[in-house]
Amino acid sequence: MFTITPLDCGLDAVEGFYSGATNVGMRPDASQGDVAFIRSEELCDITARFTTNTFQAAPIVHFNRYPQGFQTNFLLINAKNANAMTGSQGVKDIETIMEALPSHLNAHNPIMSSTGVIGYRLPIPKITSAFQTLDFEGHHSDATAQAIMTTDSFKKELAYRVTLADGSHFHLGAICKGAGMINPAMATMLCFVTTDAAIPKADMESLLTEATEHSFNRISVDGDTSTNDTVMLLANRLSGHYHKEAFAQALNQMLFELAMMILRDGEGANKLVAFEVKGAKSLADAQKASMALSNSLLVKTALFGEDPNWGRIASTIGASGIACDETTLTIHYDDLLIYSDSCRELDSKREEEAYRIMKQPEFKVTCDIGLGESSYTSYGCDLSYEYVKINAEYRT
């Protein structure tokens, strides 16, 4: 028995971690930070999941140069510049910046994470100027969560207290960013989770992989994959307590909620739609069809237009290349049967009900392939005029 209690204070909930942000002029609005940090009193074990993009950004290359199983106590984050496609110079620039860290921090194997425009070197003097103004002894989760935003319209942070049967407890805190470019493989999203749970290193790896697979890897805004995607778990073990099942549940819930926040903040998106594909011949088929639906431009624009026509749903499944048959397929919007072999044309009553369902901010599309036992659910959003506007204008 255990309970998971949401707290309001993000990273500040977790024992022994400090965080904060400052503005060094990379972002025009000085009230929002552009350089941030997360650090721990004690050395942390660290586990990370990175982008599948071949062109991994310099911070990821830098991270991977440390020996397997390294520990750290310091993470620096910047917005407005991805330090991607910057070659070996981009990695050297990180080293230069890290060498300028104040010695009293005792930064051990310091790591970096970046988000922003691709193809420009980091402005080193600007970034190191942050070391004069950052409050390294402070707890400023809010400011940190704000500093890492790019096209996000709201900051994303969560904290949980996990209380075990004997009354002992531990914490998880997280900040996250991501709004556009979000795809099946976590494009341009950053997520940093801290914990004081006494989690064994082996559990960190498997539980983070599992939680990522059921959250960030199942959402799609536009099907593109960035060079910088990162999900990180830092554990300093200061609480002294741990319970595997409880931790797993808290981490799964945390990453899933953050993923849904990203989707709700999808650039210009107004609707969150779950695409459940079941009855598929294999898990691979179920996943392929589900992700095809959450990625399809025509499905996305139909969602935006609140058009109950199931033709684009069916067509997308047929185009996905999975085993399927129009006589065994059924499609539901929430609980409303919208297509089956014996029920193809929408009468006006069902069409009206379908409109009502589609007008909701969140609903579910269930496609039963009718050929097997496998299922997979992914999550998508609609595509609006705003998406085009944001992505046509976004750079500086």
Place this chain on the structure above:
Amino acid sequence: MFTITPLDCGLDAVEGFYSGATNVGMRPDASQGDVAFIRSEELCDITARFTTNTFQAAPIVHFNRYPQGFQTNFLLINAKNANAMTGSQGVKDIETIMEALPSHLNAHNPIMSSTGVIGYRLPIPKITSAFQTLDFEGHHSDATAQAIMTTDSFKKELAYRVTLADGSHFHLGAICKGAGMINPAMATMLCFVTTDAAIPKADMESLLTEATEHSFNRISVDGDTSTNDTVMLLANRLSGHYHKEAFAQALNQMLFELAMMILRDGEGANKLVAFEVKGAKSLADAQKASMALSNSLLVKTALFGEDPNWGRIASTIGASGIACDETTLTIHYDDLLIYSDSCRELDSKREEEAYRIMKQPEFKVTCDIGLGESSYTSYGCDLSYEYVKINAEYRT
């Protein structure tokens, strides 16, 4: 030696073919047809390439029920209703319609082609009412090309006269439709080519496959694949003349020009961009990266925004899963080097030149992977507010 001369008269250029259209009230604007036909005095050999979508529309199922190598002299086409996802009833409906064809036409193995909304049965009485008003002895390529349009903003027809060294000649004519949903596998496009060349049946198959592969299979508006895509070649051989190389060149040129028309008519599109990927390790890699570029939402919106940042191009190549390396990659916009290992940041002079190139209605992006000898070119367009508007509102 041969010459290919463009003519103005579309299908009307080809000996022994008749075509025409009429409005039976499926389309509100009565000045534009919604039912059309193409027929030949003599029996034709026929070759077709159909959609890769598993849910092939009823007309395709109907076509494939005829014995291999069948001949026909009659094709009926309708707009506004795809007769897709209509099950076995959809095929029966075609048979019912064909039985109502006037007997004086001597329709032999008549075939049908449809475009429009998915999931509704054809309005049989409306469609057969067309048989009272269609001018079966007329040459009305223009009206036929107009009748098959859906979201197309202009009609697409072409005709060539091919003159051989001895002065003999033959013709090719074509009409085509497609504007949205166009993807790597010819989504929701119809193309009908007629010829009076004395082409052997075996050449029809191989030359149509080749010409389709270099045209319709290389364009992308939004990466979706429809249930109805069709490219058809009908040959009545009435000219008595043929020259394989000349015919192949004319057919390739014809389908390529039609594909570019579709792309220029991409829903809301303003720019036509060729994405050449060369120096890839394999043809599969070159094709994968090239199609990823012409399909990427982020690349498409950057084209619309005329943003010369090459970051999204590079990121899309890295995300495509092909063998690549940022130190061997180079990117050009037309002849302007925009990225290489030693030239990453755009100075203001090159940025200005890049802007100038991107403002053109057509330009070329060349990505040299620098790892091999394989190349592939696909063609894409930008994504504008108009695309979202058209696809959010399109159904009835």
